[in-house]
Amino acid sequence: MRQLIGAIVSAKPWGFRACLLTVFLLAGCSESSPDARYAKGIYLLLDTSGTYTQELAKAQQVINYLLATLEAGDAFAVARIDSGSFSEKDIIAKVVLDGRPSTANKQKRDFARQIDTFVKQVKSSAYTDISGGILQGVEYLNEAKVGRKTIMIYSDLKEDLPTGYVRDFDLTLDGFTVKALNVTKLRADNQNPQAYLNRLSQWSEKVVSGGGNWQVINDLDKPEALTL
Amino acid sequence: MTTVNLQAALGSWPTFLILLLGATLALYLARQPAHQTIHAVFFALYRMLRTCACTVNKTRERLANRNRDVLLEQGRQHAERDLDKAFFEINKFVQKDLGGYPQLQRDIQETVNRIRDDYDNSREVPTAAPDWLDAVNAIATIKQTDPAAATNGRILEQIHHSAEVQHKENLAAYRKSTANRHRILKAMTPYWRKLAYSVDEVGNRLKEITTRAQSIDQQMLKFNEIVAGSHQAERALKASSITQFVIAALVIAVAAGGAFFNFHLIALPMSEMVGSAQRIGGVKVADLAALVIICLETTAGIFLLESLRITQLFPLIGSMDDRVRRAIMICASCLLLILASTESALAFMRDQIALDLANLRASLAGVDSAEGDSGINSWIPLAANMVLGFILPLALTMVAIPLEYLLQTARTLLGSLAEILLAATVSILRLTASGIKHTGVVVIGLYDLLIAAPLWVENLIRQKQRKAENQYAAQTEEF
Numbered sequence: 001m002r003q004l005i006g007a008i009v010s011a012k013p014w015g016f017r018a019c020l021l022t023v024f025l026l027a028g029c030s031e032s033s034p035d036a037r038y039a040k041g042i043y044l045l046l047d048t049s050g051t052y053t054q055e056l057a058k059a060q061q062v063i064n065y066l067l068a069t070l071e072a073g074d075a076f077a078v079a080r081i082d083s084g085s086f087s088e089k090d091i092i093a094k095v096v097l098d099g100r101p102s103t104a105n106k107q108k109r110d111f112a113r114q115i116d117t118f119v120k121q122v123k124s125s126a127y128t129d130i131s132g133g134i135l136q137g138v139e140y141l142n143e144a145k146v147g148r149k150t151i152m153i154y155s156d157l158k159e160d161l162p163t164g165y166v167r168d169f170d171l172t173l174d175g176f177t178v179k180a181l182n183v184t185k186l187r188a189d190n191q192n193p194q195a196y197l198n199r200l201s202q203w204s205e206k207v208v209s210g211g212g213n214w215q216v217i218n219d220l221d222k223p224e225a226l227t228l
Numbered sequence: 229m230t231t232v233n234l235q236a237a238l239g240s241w242p243t244f245l246i247l248l249l250g251a252t253l254a255l256y257l258a259r260q261p262a263h264q265t266i267h268a269v270f271f272a273l274y275r276m277l278r279t280c281a282c283t284v285n286k287t288r289e290r291l292a293n294r295n296r297d298v299l300l301e302q303g304r305q306h307a308e309r310d311l312d313k314a315f316f317e318i319n320k321f322v323q324k325d326l327g328g329y330p331q332l333q334r335d336i337q338e339t340v341n342r343i344r345d346d347y348d349n350s351r352e353v354p355t356a357a358p359d360w361l362d363a364v365n366a367i368a369t370i371k372q373t374d375p376a377a378a379t380n381g382r383i384l385e386q387i388h389h390s391a392e393v394q395h396k397e398n399l400a401a402y403r404k405s406t407a408n409r410h411r412i413l414k415a416m417t418p419y420w421r422k423l424a425y426s427v428d429e430v431g432n433r434l435k436e437i438t439t440r441a442q443s444i445d446q447q448m449l450k451f452n453e454i455v456a457g458s459h460q461a462e463r464a465l466k467a468s469s470i471t472q473f474v475i476a477a478l479v480i481a482v483a484a485g486g487a488f489f490n491f492h493l494i495a496l497p498m499s500e501m502v503g504s505a506q507r508i509g510g511v512k513v514a515d516l517a518a519l520v521i522i523c524l525e526t527t528a529g530i531f532l533l534e535s536l537r538i539t540q541l542f543p544l545i546g547s548m549d550d551r552v553r554r555a556i557m558i559c560a561s562c563l564l565l566i567l568a569s570t571e572s573a574l575a576f577m578r579d580q581i582a583l584d585l586a587n588l589r590a591s592l593a594g595v596d597s598a599e600g601d602s603g604i605n606s607w608i609p610l611a612a613n614m615v616l617g618f619i620l621p622l623a624l625t626m627v628a629i630p631l632e633y634l635l636q637t638a639r640t641l642l643g644s645l646a647e648i649l650l651a652a653t654v655s656i657l658r659l660t661a662s663g664i665k666h667t668g669v670v671v672i673g674l675y676d677l678l679i680a681a682p683l684w685v686e687n688l689i690r691q692k693q694r695k696a697e698n699q700y701a702a703q704t705e706e707f
Contacts, residue, residue: 038507038510039505061594064592064593064594065592067592068588068589068592068593071504072499072503072504072505073504073505097505098503098505099499099502099503099504099505099506099513099514100499100500100501100503100504101496101499101500101504101581101584101585102500102581102584105584105585105588108588108592109588109591112591112592
């Protein structure tokens with residue numbers, strides 16, 4: 001950069017110097033950081049506990065669909081809901097799409113490959129730390145400085161924490177949309193449907209009280225289901 | 229509390245009547261100043277609106293004069309340009325076609341001379357009568373009884389024989405000379421034809437000159453009318469400008485459609501070059517870059533047409549030295565060609581990116597590559613994209629012509645619209661002023677209606693007084 005500035009200053013004719021300056025300014029413009037206000041950010045949490053692992057093939061389709069719809073500058077991360085999900089190591093793949101379509105396509109292919117590998121090699125976890133995953137998602141999307149922030153939870157929403165883990169905090173979800181995808185009914189829910197409804201209302205209350213929007217999408221085949 | 233009391237007070241009939249009477253009396257006593265005040269207020273409003281109408285009308289007149297001047301000036305410039313063009317063309321025609329007229333005249337003269345010579349050569353020379361005819365006559369008149377008659381008869385026979393031989397010779401010579409004449413006359417035919425063709429050609433050229441002269445006469449007539457500022461010329465120019473505006477607007481709309489299509493053709497590949505994540509004022513940099521390229525093409529087209537003196541959006545370029553103008557023309561043409569080639573390359577790149585995207589989506593959807601499955605030869609859209617990418621920028625250069633017309637006629641049209649708007653404002657102001665004036669009269673009448681009872685009493689008293697005065701006047705007269 002210093003050499004470039006030096007070249008501009010030392011250029012003899014003023015016209016040539018002006019041309020160099022214009023090129024420099026244009027180059028500067030093209031190197032500026034993306035305008036985050038218009039970018040979308042998605043943090044998708046995948047439940048890997050118990051029998052829900054079987055649903056991951058469907059989750060992979062959702063991820064691929066989202067990848068296809070994302071545009072330049074958008075941020076996308078997929079993380080697993082583990083025993084303790086408030087951790088960077090649980091992020092399976094993350095990407096901020098490049099402005100050039102060819103690079104963005106390459107990033108999308110790599111992302112899809114990572115997810116494919118994960119789905120094929122996944123081992124179910126003993127516990128389900130949804131709150132930790134949401135907290136991690138909030139941190140990630142806040143750091144990404146995107147315009148529209150969406151956290152997607154691909155889970156049955158049954159939180160099961162290991163001993164010693166405390167998750168009784170209030171979430172700060174101003175400007176966030178939290179979508180619960182494919183919330184399957186458990187065997188206990190079939191016996192007592194109220195348990196399922198209570199689970200949904202509990203999470204809804206938690207998100208809304210934190211300032212976020214809450215949505216439940218069980219029919220993923222609807223065209224508007226995954227519209228951001 | 230006060231409101232309740234007032235309502236209670238008004239609720240009782242005696243109080244209400246007292247108040248009514250008091251108010252009527254007060255209104256009656258204040259009639260004169262009230263009338264003056266109402267009149268003053270409404271008259272002031274009336275005068276104010278009239279003044280406003282007058283001012284707006286003056287502005288409208290000034291605008292109308294200005295519009296007229298502009299229209300006539302534009303018309304004059306156009307007429308001058310048309311006349312210049314017509315004179316230039318006729319000058320070119322005269323130099324090119326009639327410049328060879330002296331040569332043509334010489335050719336005609338030569339042909340005529342040749343024909344005349346041939347004609348002279350073909351003229352028949354009458355054969356002279358033989359001199360000895362008188363002698364033959366004399367011998368023939370000698371009587372047959374004369375002894376010398378026999379001799380004469382032999383002489384005559386001899387003469388007859390000689391005459392027949394000579395006649396045959398003469399006839400042969402005559403036939404020969406006639407054949408020669410016919411041959412000469414036959415040789416004259418091409419010269420006649422050439423002469424007729426030359427004369428026809430001259431006639432056609434003169435007819436063309438006459439037609440052009442008539443056209444110039446008409447243009448001169450129009451020019452004179454514009455210079456004189458006649459209403460007919462003004463009306464014609466106004467009608468012409470509206471038509472031109474509509475046509476130019478339509479063409480510009482078509483060009484905008486072309487530009488829109490062009491934009492979509494290059495916006496995606498531009499994102500490969502400058503990236504599409506960055507935004508300026510909410511618009512993607514790639515979109516802005518594509519727009520800049522289209523604007524550059526249009527600008528280069530405008531400069532090209534300006535340097536060719538087809539348009540006159542920048543009179544400075546048209547009035548430049550021919551060398552500089554030619555340099556601008558070459559630069560603009562080169563820039564256009566470069567940009568058109570760039571767009572063609574971008575169109576190629578767009579096809580590649582679209583194919584890559586389709587492949588990615590297919591792979592994400594778990595389907596095999598979409599390439600080759602469609603049954604459509606991919607080279608056809610690719611070639612069409614590239615051709616369009618090259619042609620559209622060149623086509624966009626032509627937008628300068630309708631743009632010039634649009635700008636020129638929009639001034640006249642907007643001026644006319646403003647004139648109509650001001651005229652409508654004047655009418656509304658005048659109508660409002662008139663309405664206010666009459667409203668004042670109505671309000672005064674309503675005021676009098678409120679105090680109708682005391683006025684009626686006053687009228688009665690006045691009538692009585694008048695009657696008494698009349699009686700007094702009558703008694704005075706009797707006295």
